Amino acid sequence: MNVTLDNIQPTALNLNKFKAIYEDSFPIEERRGWENLKSLLYGGHEFFKAYAIFHDAQFVGFITSWVFPEAVYIEHFATDAALRGSGIGSAALSQLIDSTSLPIVLEVEPAESGKTAQRRIGFYRRLGFHDLPDYKYIQPPYSPDLPSIPMTLMVHGTLDPEVARKRIYKHVYEAE
Numbered sequence: 195m196n197v198t199l200d201n202i203q204p205t206a207l208n209l210n211k212f213k214a215i216y217e218d219s220f221p222i223e224e225r226r227g228w229e230n231l232k233s234l235l236y237g238g239h240e241f242f243k244a245y246a247i248f249h250d251a252q253f254v255g256f257i258t259s260w261v262f263p264e265a266v267y268i269e270h271f272a273t274d275a276a277l278r279g280s281g282i283g284s285a286a287l288s289q290l291i292d293s294t295s296l297p298i299v300l301e302v303e304p305a306e307s308g309k310t311a312q313r314r315i316g317f318y319r320r321l322g323f324h325d326l327p328d329y330k331y332i333q334p335p336y337s338p339d340l341p342s343i344p345m346t347l348m349v350h351g352t353l354d355p356e357v358a359r360k361r362i363y364k365h366v367y368e369a370e
Contacts, residue, residue: 195249197285199293202244202256204235211253212246219272223343226336234258241365247273247286254282257290262361265353266290268300269366287321297351298323299358301333304346315348323348329355334369 213228225231234242241262247255255273259266268290273283291298302318302325303311315325325348333343347355363369 195281195285196251197282197289198248199245199257199286199289200248202235202246204232207246208253209235212256215255215272215274216270218275220270223335223340224333225270231258239365245286245290247282249277249282255286257286259290260362260366261294261296262365264357264361265297265299265349265351266294267358267362267366268298271300283317284321291321291350297349297353299347299349299353299355299362301331301345302348304344315346318348321350323350326355331355331359334363334367336367 209232216225216228216231226234235244239260241260243259243261245257245259246253247257254277256270257268258270259268271283271287273286300318300323302314305312305315305325319325325346327346329347331345331347333345335342347358349355349358360370
């Protein structure tokens with residue numbers, strides 16, 4: 195399978211397709227506003243890093259992340275819905291895992307949210323992530339008109355979840 199993970203170059207990327215995958219993959223309460231995300235894609239924060247996922251040279255998904263001194267936080271990870279289950283996401287995330295010596299942390303819906311959440315947790319477990327079920331985590335809202343959301347943190351490697359939470363809240367959600 196020919197899957198590559200490259201740094202996003204917004205001027206060379208079809209942002210309409212990026213936006214379509216982004217909005218199709220995440221409910222409004224789990225995504226930042228499009229203009230805010232575009233600003234980050236164009237170099238809006240020192241810790242923010244975004245990757246384009248290509249399959250046979252076609253843009254098919256992305257990973258947005260925050261590279262902190264202690265860990266990499268994956269904010270959003272999505273592939274084109276028509277290609278899910280094909281191994282592209284596993285190949286792309288494996289490349290990201292192999293590219294860093296830092297632990298990687300991400301948020302997922304709790305398993306009790308339903309079958310989709312359970313499948314997603316299983317996907318990450320197969321790639322070496324483990325969940326922290328005893329650590330109570332709430333995703334802050336992206337904007338004042340959106341709700342906070344109970345989530346579960348999953349980690350690849352070893353990481354103090356409270357250290358991760360503080361970094362995520364401060365830099366990603368600007369909540370502290």
